Amino acid sequence: MNHKPFLLSKLVGVLLFGVLLFSTSCERTTGNSDTWNRSTMLQHWADDIIIPAWNNFSVASTEAVLAADTFSLKLDASSLETLRFKYQVAYRSWQKVSLFEIGPGEQRNIRLRCNTYPTDTSEIKINVNQLHLGNEPNLLLPSTFTQQGFPALDYLLYSKGSVADQLNYLSTQPGAVTYMKFLFSSINNLANEVYTEWSTDYRTTFLEGNGSSASASVNKMANDFIFHYEKELRAGKVGIPAGIFSSNTLPHSIESLFNPGFSKELFQTSFDAHVAFFNGTSYDGLSDGPSFSKYLDHLGATENGQPLSDAVNQQFEASQTALNGVTESFKATVETDNFTMLGLYDELQRNTIRIKTDVMQILNVKIDYVDADGD
Amino acid sequence: MRMAIRSRYRSIYYSTEAAPLAAFRVLFGIIIALSMLRFVAYGWVEKLYLSPVFHFTYLGFSWVQPLGIWTYGLFLLCFISAIGVALGYRYKLSTMVLFLSFTYIEAMDKTTYLNHYYFISIVALLLCFLPANATYSLDNKQGRSCERLIPKWTLLSIQAFIFIVYFYAGLAKLNSDWLFEAQPLSIWLTTKTDLPLIGQFFESTWVHYLFSWGGAIYDLTIPFLLVNKRTQKIAFVLVIAFHIMTRVLFPIGMFPWIMIIAATIFFPSKYHIAFLYRALPFLRPQDQSEKRKYLGSSKWLVTLIIASQIILPWRYLFYPGELFWHEQGFRFSWRVMLMEKQGYTTFRIVDKDTGESWTVQNEEFLSSFQEKQMAFQPDFILEYAHHLANHYKATEGRNISVYADSFVSLNGRTSKAFVDPTIDLITKSRNFQPIDWLLPFNDSIHGL
Incomplete structure (x- = not known):
């Protein structure tokens, strides 16, 4: 009477335990050439793409900071041109890391801090005045994301158009150059922190998540x-x-x-x-x-x-x-x-x-x- | 023959040991209580019910909404009632509160719909009408209920329900995608090669077929094997093996544990008696001499619930077109793990008065999880379109038309246009009529 279900149970049993047996009887072959190796892919991403990108951004933003320092001492047209050039190099370098916010970048809200646009020019003007009075804005606050990063620097470096007019603005507006340097160094600090973390602990974490x-x-x-x-x-x-x-x-x-x-x-x-x-x-x-x-x-x-x-x-x-x-x-x-x-x-x-x-x-x-x- | 049927029928009134139902009550209550703790601990109350500004509702139940910070109170209520059920304390009240609170939670946002949540709701509803507190309960200790024997049909009803769930899940797998394309398991297993030991086989086609066919055979046969006394033991081993396998492969939360617990209801009562005796000494009944008849009226309600479970999954037959495409009648039908469906749906708004037009950024209204679920489910798309119309009416006083640009991929097929982009969705109302604003699937999936 209960013959049929019993046969079915055997069938199911054979099927499932067959898989189990087959799995355990085979030696585990790591790096099997047939299956996709996530670890190799992650390693390639980290070592050949992501870490070099953060390294480049760290270097480019450091050079921009140096150019800003030079400009603040000289306040002349040629150092402004150099600064604009270094800013563009850093901004381009940013575009290549923006995609890799995962991990240390995300922790620091780096995308929002480096590239929230359109920027808030009236708040930037207030910050410039405040900084002149010695009050540093807190760039960690989400409300300040529209007052910092490359879009804010775009305003400080290009809003008046020509080099001569921009130079005139920067050298006559008290606090403007200080604020600009402040923004460059905050970007640079973020870049260095993220790069350092990627090249030490986070690389391991990233690869372990295979x-x-x-x-x-x-x-x-x-x-x-x-x-x-x-x-x-x-x-x-x-x-x-x-x-x-x-x-x-x-x-x-x-x-x-x-x-x-x-x-x-x-x-x-x-x-x-x-x-x-x-x-x-x-x-x-x-x-x-x-x-x-x-x-x-x-x-x-x-x-x-x-x-x-x-x-x-x-x-x-x-x-x-x-x-x-x-x-x-x-x-x-x-x-x-x-x-x-x-x-x-x-x-x-x-x-x-x-x-x-x-x-x-x-x-x-x-x-x-x-x-x-x-x- | 007739005699046999009649005596079979009569046998459901025979008295049976109360222990299996009591043991089921205890384990069920505990696992639901743990589920609630887990849900809150993962921060899902905040993430799924409090942060989203909009919630997808069931037709006719749009009044079921999260209760702000009191939503936590709802989870607490559900937790307490689950403990109440486990202990058999004021059982009738506890089961009612458990059913209502759990079902309310699930109805707050259908984005989170899972078949096993529905399973829990139905079990809780059944328990409201079953004497699961007859023994090993606080009610029992406090003299509110005390019976060693209960009518057999009360135990059979839970068994029948579990039987239906497995068997219907198996029937749903008898379709051409599952059996002859090994989809969606092929997609799901192929990316699981990182698992130890078995992972290395998951890129092999034969493994996809083995799992597909094995899964279908399992679902169709396991209820019979559980019912049959001679095969029960092997069946339980298979239940454990199968559900642990699904736990390893897929993010399905508490479901495997719930199904493993559910399977124990088929065991002979001596196991439940021994389990209860050892596990719950503080609820051990003192005196079971007093016998009271269990209320007979619940029998018809229980029959109605079981009948609805048999009938409801077939409602899809009233809807023309491919079930997997339009999903009318897909939910509440024990169609589990059947589809890999991905969608991308954006909405174009046209102001009927000014002619102005723009596309909605969905993240302004929906969480990433809601957006993902909305993108391929027509009832979500329509409800959201109406919500957009209400929103722009209320905030900007605009009369708008809403058009959806929607693309969906199903079980490995290349994505194709889903919603007819020329139809103003506001002209379509939310109801149970067949949907006439989707583009055809242009492919066929044969089977039940």
Whole structure:
């Protein structure tokens, strides 16, 4: 009478214990060439991309601090030009680390502190006066995020336009140079702290997170990557100024507002950093290693018969083509030819969709740590 | 034959030992109490119920909202009532409070919907009408209830419910994606190669199929194996092995422990009697001579609950189109671990008076978890669209249309457009009618 269930129990038993036996009877092969090695990928990310990027930012921001010191002593046109140049080098270097806020950067709110824009010029003026009276603003307060970082320096270094006018402003406005130096050194301190932590303790932590849970490094990097692409690159640099999220265009919300001719270069640098990270290109651009794109290839992810990684890269190329049609100043483009800006947004959006659905699905990325039974 | 059926039917009124139901009551109460502690300790009350400015509600239950800081009080109430159930203290009141508080918590935001939360709600509801406090309870000690024997149907009802859950979960796995594509397990297992010992096999296709077929066979057969006295022991070993495996592989919280505990209800009563005798000496009944008949009226309520469990999962048959795509009738149907679905949905607003248009930044209204869940579930998308309309009406006095740009990928398929982007979602109301504003799936998943 109970014959059938008994047979079924044997079947299930054989199936499950078969797996168990098979698993335990095999010697554990570490570094199995067949399975994807997360540790190797994390090591490549840390040693060849992320740590060099923070190192570069640390060096570039130190040089900017030195240039600011020199300028404060000389207060002449040539040292202002040097300072502007060093500022631009540091700002470009920032674009290559902004994507890697994970860990020590996040702890310090470094992205908000270095690059919240549009900046609040009236608060900056108040800070300049206050600093002249000897009152240092507390840059740790979230309310001051719009009064510091590169966007605030953009105001202090470019708001009057020409070198001569800017020099005139800086040398006649008491407190302005002090505030500028104060901002440069706060960026530099953050950069040094993050770099130091990455090159010591955090590298170990990052590599140890080689699992597949929500808190593991690969999962976090995937979340950070798409977040940065969607919010910082697509929305912040392009979508918001182009008026996607408002009833009117907002040309004054571009990055590098007071030196708008620099905005495209900043975008390009950030965009390139995304493409390079996706493909595992090392910071110096000379070599490459394991990456999201190669992981997708390894997992056999396809889109309409072609590798999914190729589809992502082709869309990056389409975005680059759209970007080539935009003038150096995003502000001018939004004001006079927003159609082109919207075209760039659309191309960026196509990869947002692809990454948030297809790539995230295949990589099995979890948004957050909460229970889920898959429905 | 007829005689056999009739005598079978009569047998459900026969008296049976009260111990299995009592042991189940104790373990269930404890695990729910622990779940509440865990939930609060992880900071999820704040994260899931207090920080979000908007909550997704069940149709007809939009009045169920978090209670601000008093939400913690609700969790405390749930915790206390779970302890009350475990101890069998003022049992009727405790089970009612447990059912209501737990269900209220789950209904505050459907973003957090999990089948095992629903399972807990139904078990708590059943317990309201079952004499699980008949023995080894404070009620018993204090003379409010004292019975060694209870009607057999009361025990059978819990067993029947667990039977249905497993069997229906198994039926739901009999679909072409699960059996012939090994999806979504293929996606989920492939990225778990970091697990010791077994991880190295998770990129092999045969392992994906083994787990898919093994899972389906397990769900379909385990209820029979648990019912059958000859196979109970092996069944329990399988239950433990299976649920520990799911615990290792997936972030499913307390679910494995709850199901392992639930399976013990099938054991012969001698185990429960021995367990209760050793584990709860302070609740050991003194005098069980007094016998009172258990109230018969609850029988029909319990029958109704069990019947609803048999019928409700089939409601999807009333909705045309692919169930996995439109998800009408997907929840509350024991469809567990069936889909890997990722979506990306943004909303275009058009001011009907001025013609102005813009796209909503979802993070202004939703948490990252809510946004993720909203992006691929049509009822979420519609509710959110209406919320946006209400918001812009209330804050800016605008009359708006809301259009969704939505893309969804399902079980490894390339993503495709989900919501018809030309339809103003405000013209669609929230109801149980079939959804007519989604684009077709253009693929088929065969099966139940």
